[in-house]
Amino acid sequence: MESTTPVMTTMRSYERDAAIKNSKENVNKGNQKAMSAPPVAKPTLAQRFLSIFAAGPVKPGESYGAPGQGKSLAISIATALVLIGFWYIATYLQWVKPLFLPSPGAVVARFWEVATEGFANATLLEHTGWSMMRVFSAFILAALTAIPIGIFMGVNRVARGLFDPIIEFYRPLPPLAYLPLVIIWLGIGEVSKVVLIYLAIFAPMALSARAGVKSVAIEQIHAAFSMGASRWQVIRHIILINAMPEILTGMRIGIGFGWTTLVAAEMVAAQAGLGFMVLNAAEFLVTDVVIMGIIVIGIIAYLFDMLMRYGEKKLVPWKGR
Amino acid sequence: MSRLQIHDVSVRYPGMNGGETVTALSDINFTIEPGEFVVALGASGCGKTTLLNLMAGFIQPSDGYLTLGQSGIAGLPRVACGLDLDDQITGPGKDRGVVFQKHALLPWLNVLDNTAFGLKLQGFSLKERNERSAEFLQLVGLQDFHKHPVYQLSGGMQQRVGIARALTNDPQMLLLDEPLGALDALTREVLQELLLDVWKQTQKMMFFITHSVEEALFMASRLIIMSPRPGRITHEFSLNFNQIFLECRDARKVKSLPEFIAMREQVLSIIHGDEAEGGLH
Numbered sequence: 001m002e003s004t005t006p007v008m009t010t011m012r013s014y015e016r017d018a019a020i021k022n023s024k025e026n027v028n029k030g031n032q033k034a035m036s037a038p039p040v041a042k043p044t045l046a047q048r049f050l051s052i053f054a055a056g057p058v059k060p061g062e063s064y065g066a067p068g069q070g071k072s073l074a075i076s077i078a079t080a081l082v083l084i085g086f087w088y089i090a091t092y093l094q095w096v097k098p099l100f101l102p103s104p105g106a107v108v109a110r111f112w113e114v115a116t117e118g119f120a121n122a123t124l125l126e127h128t129g130w131s132m133m134r135v136f137s138a139f140i141l142a143a144l145t146a147i148p149i150g151i152f153m154g155v156n157r158v159a160r161g162l163f164d165p166i167i168e169f170y171r172p173l174p175p176l177a178y179l180p181l182v183i184i185w186l187g188i189g190e191v192s193k194v195v196l197i198y199l200a201i202f203a204p205m206a207l208s209a210r211a212g213v214k215s216v217a218i219e220q221i222h223a224a225f226s227m228g229a230s231r232w233q234v235i236r237h238i239i240l241i242n243a244m245p246e247i248l249t250g251m252r253i254g255i256g257f258g259w260t261t262l263v264a265a266e267m268v269a270a271q272a273g274l275g276f277m278v279l280n281a282a283e284f285l286v287t288d289v290v291i292m293g294i295i296v297i298g299i300i301a302y303l304f305d306m307l308m309r310y311g312e313k314k315l316v317p318w319k320g321r
Numbered sequence: 322m323s324r325l326q327i328h329d330v331s332v333r334y335p336g337m338n339g340g341e342t343v344t345a346l347s348d349i350n351f352t353i354e355p356g357e358f359v360v361a362l363g364a365s366g367c368g369k370t371t372l373l374n375l376m377a378g379f380i381q382p383s384d385g386y387l388t389l390g391q392s393g394i395a396g397l398p399r400v401a402c403g404l405d406l407d408d409q410i411t412g413p414g415k416d417r418g419v420v421f422q423k424h425a426l427l428p429w430l431n432v433l434d435n436t437a438f439g440l441k442l443q444g445f446s447l448k449e450r451n452e453r454s455a456e457f458l459q460l461v462g463l464q465d466f467h468k469h470p471v472y473q474l475s476g477g478m479q480q481r482v483g484i485a486r487a488l489t490n491d492p493q494m495l496l497l498d499e500p501l502g503a504l505d506a507l508t509r510e511v512l513q514e515l516l517l518d519v520w521k522q523t524q525k526m527m528f529f530i531t532h533s534v535e536e537a538l539f540m541a542s543r544l545i546i547m548s549p550r551p552g553r554i555t556h557e558f559s560l561n562f563n564q565i566f567l568e569c570r571d572a573r574k575v576k577s578l579p580e581f582i583a584m585r586e587q588v589l590s591i592i593h594g595d596e597a598e599g600g601l602h
Contacts, residue, residue, distance in 0.1 A: 219425035222379050227439030227490055228415030237442070241429055318428035318472055 053078070102288040107295070110288040119289055120280045122272040128296065131274040134190070134265065135258045138197035142254060146205035147247055153206065154213025154243070155235055163206070171203040175261045179268070188269035200261040201254040208250020212243025245312070245319040252308045259301045323390025325353040325376060325494060325526065330385035330396065332371055332552075344551035345371045349385070351545070351554065353494070358520055358527040358563060360541035362534065364592060368552025369530045373498050376528060377419050378412040389416060389493065415439060418487030420500040426471045426482055432458065433467040435482055439490040457485040460522070461515060477508035484519065494526035502532065513539060514572055517563050534588050538562055538581060539572065546591055556591055560584070 043051070055070025062069060084104060090096055091103035098106065115124040122130075152159040170178070175196055182199075186192035216239050224234045266275030274293050281289035312319065332346040346368040353359050361369045374380045375387055378394045386396030392411050413419075426435050434441075436454035445453075458464055461481040466474070471482055480500055487495055497516075501509045513536060520527055531537050537544055539562055546556040562584075566575045575581060 217424045219421045219423075220427065222377065222413065223419060223421065223425040223486075224438075224442070225379075225413035226377060226415065226417060226419040226496075227442055227486070229442045233442050237438075238427070241427075316429075318470070 099285060099287060102291065107288045107292050110286075111292050111296075114277075114289065114292065119277060119286075120272075122277075124296070127272050127274050127277045127293075128300070130270075130272040130276075131262055131266070131297075132300070134193050134273065135197055135255070135262055138194045138201055139251075139255050139258055141194070141198050142201035142205050142258075143251060146202045146254070147209045147250075150206035150209025150247075150250075151213055151235075151240065151243060154210045155239060160210075167203050167206055170199070171207075175200050175264050179264055183268055192268075193265040193270070196265045197258050197261045200257040204257055205247075205250045205254040208246050208253065209243060212246030212250075213239055215246060216242040245316045248308065248312045248316065252305060252312075255304060255308070256301065259297060262297070323493065324355060325387070325389045325394075325528075327351040327372075327375070327387050328385050330375060330382045330387065332368070332375070332380070333383045346375075346382075347551035347553045349554060353526050353528060355526060356524050358517075358529065358540060358542040360529045360531060360537045360544050361547055362531060362537040362544060362588070362592070363547035364549055365532075366552070367547040367549040369547055370498055371552065372547075373419075373496050373528060373530055377417055377496050378414065415443070415490045416493045418490055418492035418495045420480070420483045420487050420495060420497045422499045422502050423476075423479070426479055426486075428470070428472045430471070431467065432463060432469050432471060432474070432482055435471055436485045436489055438486065443490075454485070454489050457488045458482075460488070460519060461485045475508075477504050477512060480504065480512060481515070484516070488519065488523065492525065494528065497527065497529040499530050499532065501536065509536070510572060514566070516540065517567060520563075521567050534585055534592070535576060538584055538588065539566065539576060544588075546588065558584075558588075 052074045058069075087101070088104050091098065091101055091106075102110075111124070113119075114127075118124070118126070149159070149163055153163050154160075178199070179196055182192045182196050186195055220238050220242065221234055224238050229237065262273070263275035263278060266273040267279060270276035274297050278290050278293035278297075281287075281293065327349050330346060330349040331344065334343045334345060336342050349372065361372065363369055371380070375382055375395055380395070382396040384396075387394040389411075394411055394414075394417075419425075427438065430438065433451060433454055436458055437450040440450040440453060455464070455467070458467065461484050463478065463481050463485065466478065471479060474482070483500065484495075500516075501512050504512065516527075516529075517540065519525075529540055531540075538560060541558075541560050542563060544556075544558040544560055545554050546558075547553065548555040562575050562578075562581055565578075566572055569575070
């Protein structure tokens with residue numbers, strides 16, 4: 001193919017350009033002061049206040065358009081403060097009767113009273129201790145059983161066939177629905193309470209572990225086999241470690257279910273416990289204890305979740321990479 | 322040294338929703354001799370990766386079988402003897418190192434531990450593992466990055482780790498599934514030269530898949546061109562541009578040789594002919 005258009009190329013050397021620019025700058029150095037940056041106006045008080053809630057500077061490497069970027073901590077704190085303030089005003093102006101909504105002050109006072117003198121024959125520490133014992137023993141039992149079973153379900157078709165119908169059947173049931181059965185079978189002692197919480201934690205943990213196994217990139221498994229790995233070595237060195245992030249997420253979800261089930265577990269024949277305390281207080285319309293109990297459960301659950309998130313960061317720093 | 326042989330191999334997948342059977346590979350007969358650098362080139366869907374997966378032992382053929390030396394990789398002896406004797410099929414093994422396009426490094430291990438992973442599986446001592454891995458990391462130019470987490474490395478450096486990792490097991494051959502496909506053009510050229518150096522030093526059999534005609538011509542001692550629907554080998558060329566490079570060390574000179582350009586045009590017209598014929602892309 002003969003083309004009639006002549007080939008034309010041009011070239012520009014940036015190094016040469018830079019050299020020329022430098023020599024010019026050296027000449028101009030004398031009158032450089034005239035070219036300083038324009039003065040920046042000082043922010044007003046309102047601007048400073050609003051900047052607390054701003055998204056914050058764009059971090060280097062942050063990608064444009066990723067949903068939900070920027071800081072949100074200041075907004076969260078403000079939300080909490082506004083809610084508490086609203087609660088305070090509503091009770092102070094007596095919009096609501098103290099029977100329905102006691103004032104923050106009354107709740108704090110009750111907190112102190114229950115902490116020192118106790119409520120329903122136990123101090124707050126005892127109530128908390130019993131509840132934590134129940135939730136955490138159920139959590140540990142579930143972690144010891146659900147995680148291996150979930151992994152087993154992921155890597156073995158027999159285990160999947162065995163456990164899948166059982167877990168999928170009882171998982172959507174509310175714990176209150178099978179609580180009577182658990183009591184008929186196991187009595188009204190500690191065992192039935194722990195078992196009820198255990199069942200609530202078991203399903204999400206097992207399913208997360210199974211999902212973690214399934215999330216492994218097939219390339220990693222193939223690579224391991226090509227380096228002479230046995231099936232067991234692939235499970236131990238590739239699949240288990242790859243499933244770690246999802247297992248940890250499952251543990252977080254599981255302990256959440258545990259706290260939700262606590263009140264149900266302490267409904268029958270409990271002598272102490274945060275759930276029992278709340279239920280007992282509700283029967284006698286001691287609303288400030290009810291609210292105080294809810295807040296204590298919420299704070300404990302939140303602190304534990306923070307601990308789990310910290311553990312996640314330390315244990316699986318490669319997550320999402 | 323043993324050769325890799327592919328005997329009458331076909332791979333068919335059942336059609337989706339009772340549709341027509343898809344023939345991914347049809348009647349492949351092919352041998353890779355010791356020390357050869359074989360490059361497979363072809364449009365997507367021509368069965369290059371299926372062929373590599375067969376060689377690695379990741380999938381089984383519908384017909385035919387593959388052998389490396391005296392041992393069966395896949396399709397044996399089920400087909401040969403009509404018996405189900407899984408233990409005679411080696412499947413994937415450390416005699417065939419695989420370098421993937423991506424996602425195959427272990428993000429919880431640093432560069433050195435990734436490279437030493439195969440040796441760890443085989444129970445070598447820590448000292449031995451680290452010595453041998455360091456040797457191959459030196460070969461791929463990562464001697465200063467032993468302790469780095471792999472997810473902090475650039476794509477090109479990750480592929481270097483992948484190559485070093487595949488080599489530490491001292492396999493008989495390397496299977497490379499578009500290892501440079503996700504890299505930028507400059508890094509790609511650097512790693513092309515690196516791979517040729519590795520090949521020259523280790524004298525291993527190489528099976529390398531690529532989309533790039535230039536890369537294929539530059540790297541191959543034997544080039545096979547594959548064509549889709551059904552996946553098959555349509556052309557085969559013996560080349561020595563890689564030898565020319567290893568002597569003169571000037572990749573740009575090699576890639577601008579008149580013979581290289583003529584060859585490139587020839588191969589391109591074959592591939593474009595395939596696409597025009599195939600209709601779909």
